[in-house]
Structures are given as C-alpha cells and as structure tokens.
C-alpha cells in the first residue's frame with residue numbers, strides 16, 4: 541500500500557516534465573538540429589528498438605556510419621532495410637549482458653578499425669523476474685550497467701574514444717527514487733528481488749559513473765548522462781503494462797525520446813554535472829534522501845571493475 545502511494549506520488553510529481561506534455565511545452569523554444577553527422581562513426585547499443593532505433597536511424601540519415609548493436613539478427617536486418625544509407629548501417633549482433641561477448645565485440649575489426657565519435661550506451665531493461673546470465677550476473681545489472689562499463693572503458697583503453705568523442709549514457713527519471721546503493725544493484729538470489737529497485741539503482745549508477753569518468757578523463761572523451769522522458773516503446777509495454785495503460789495518451793514517441801541524445805552529440809555542451817532532459821541540465825537529485833548514497837562513485841567503479849575481471853578472467 542505504501543509502495544503504491546509512493547509510486548503514485550512519484551508519477552504525479554513528474555508527469556508534466558517527463559511526459560509528452562513536457563516535450564511539447566519546451567520544443568517551440570529550440571532551434572532545429574542541423575542533423576549533419578557526415579564522416580562520423582556512431583556506436584549505438586539497443587539500436588533495433590524504441591529510442592535506440594530512432595537515434596540510429598537519425599544518425600544514419602545525417603550521414604554517420606552507424607555501428608548498430610543488439611541481439612536479434614532479424615531486427616538488425618530490418619533496421620538496415622529502413623536506413624537511409626543501408627551501406628552505412630553496420631549491424632553487430634551482441635548480447636550486452638555477456639561480458640565475454642562485449643569484450644569480443646569491442647575487439648572486432650569492424651569496431652577496432654577507427655575511433656568512435658559518438659557512443660550511445662542505450663540498452664536498458666527493467667526485468668520483473670530475477671534471472672542470471674551464464675557468467676553468474678543478475679541479468680538487468682549485466683545489461684544495464686556492467687556491459688556498458690566494459691564497452692566504454694575497453695574502447696577508451698584501446699584509443700577508440702578520443703578527446704573529440706562523446707559518450708551518452710541513457711539513464712532514467714528512476715534515479716529520483718533511489719540513492720546509489722551497492723546492495724540493490726546486483727541481487728544474487730531470487731529472494732526479495734525487486735526489478736524496479738534494481739533498474740532505478742542501475743540508472744543512478746550511470747549518473748555516478750558519468751561524473752567519475754568526467755573527473756578521471758577530464759573531458760577526453762566528454763561523457764553525458766540523459767533521461768529521454770517517458771516514451772512509448774516495446775520495453776515499456778512489456779515491463780510496465782499498468783504504467784503504459786494509464787499514461788498511453790501522455791507518452792512520448794521514440795523520436796521525441798531520441799531528441800536530447802542527438803542534440804548532445806551535436807551541441808556538446810561543457811561538462812557540468814547533472815542529467816540532461818529535453819536539451820537542458822536537470823539536477824541529479826530532487827529529494828534529500830537520494831543524496832545519502834550507501835557507496836561512493838569510486839566504490840562503484842571498483843566493484844564494476846572486479847565483476848568485469850571475474851567474468852573475463
């Protein structure tokens with residue numbers, strides 16, 4: 541009962557900003573994007589569905605070569621078919637929840653041949669049931685955070701992310717409901733598993749990791765974290781059917797969800813903390829309780845490093 545009330549409060553609090561209402565209110569004040577990405581190489585994870593697909597197609601339309609990563613070969617083929625320049629849409633079949641597969645992908649010739657100008661760490665799943673990968677990781681933890689950690693750090697170590705590259709982490713408004721917590725991040729048993737809490741913690745972790753990477757890397761590459769707003773996608777339909785049923789008339793479309801990522805890739809604002817929504821910087825915290833993290837960004841980094849090393853040893 542308490543939890544239902546808390547959810548109700550949360551969704552009512554953010555409805556005006558995160559729904560299509562917020563997007564429509566702000567959009568008239570924006571300059572149109574130039575949308576010219578000629579000569580750039582983009583790597584987009586989760587490129588076959590929802591927001592990732594809208595980003596991949598827009599980048600390709602703007603002349604970028606897009607390395608499109610997702611699991612399903614048929615969806616990858618369809619993405620290529622729908623691309624403006626199919627010859628510049630390179631499908632990469634990979635499961636982001638497997639660290640072995642991510643490490644292999646990162647070393648594959650297709651990726652390793654030239655630096656990536658724009659990396660969009662977009663895949664994110666909210667799983668209602670506990671599951672584990674073959675490497676013994678809770679599946680949403682592996683997909684949402686560890687896979688992107690291995691990918692991003694690996695690309696940078698290999699010199700494939702450079703000073704003029706940008707990394708965009710796709711987080712969520714779910715961050716406003718949780719502090720940074722190590723325990724909730726990677727459950728090891730089904731007992732007491734709470735997929736929603738795990739998802740929010742991963743999204744909070746993306747914000748912390750973004751800050752840490754910027755601090756350590758000093759803008760080479762620049763790393764941004766963003767929230768796409770509430771978007772009507774297959775992911776939302778399958779993970780949050782009640783949310784979708786209640787708010788379907790207020791959800792954004794995938795192109796609206798993709799807008800801020802395209803804007804960040806083009807505008808490349810100075811790094812200044814916070815999380816982007818609708819082309820503007822928003823605070824990392826809206827409530828005092830989320831400031832009281834149970835671990836630091838450094839602890840998080842160490843933990844991710846150890847988990848990745850265990851899987852890759």
Ligand SMILES: NC(=O)c1ccc[n+]([C@@H]2O[C@H](COP(=O)([O-])OP(=O)(O)OC[C@H]3O[C@@H](n4cnc5c(N)ncnc54)[C@H](OP(=O)(O)O)[C@@H]3O)[C@@H](O)[C@H]2O)c1
Nearest residue numbers: 586588589590591611612635636663664712770771773775
């Ligand atoms: N939709 C929203 O309202 C909303 C709100 C806040 C934040 N976000 C964030 O925005 C991002 C995109 O969300 P979305 O709603 O567009 O997602 P979606 O509709 O569920 O699309 C998921 C994409 O990720 C791919 N994918 C899923 N698991 C994968 C895995 N293990 N390895 C590789 N690819 C995988 C899927 O393709 P395959 O199945 O072929 O692999 C598909 O291309 C996520 O990070 C999400 O947390 C979304």
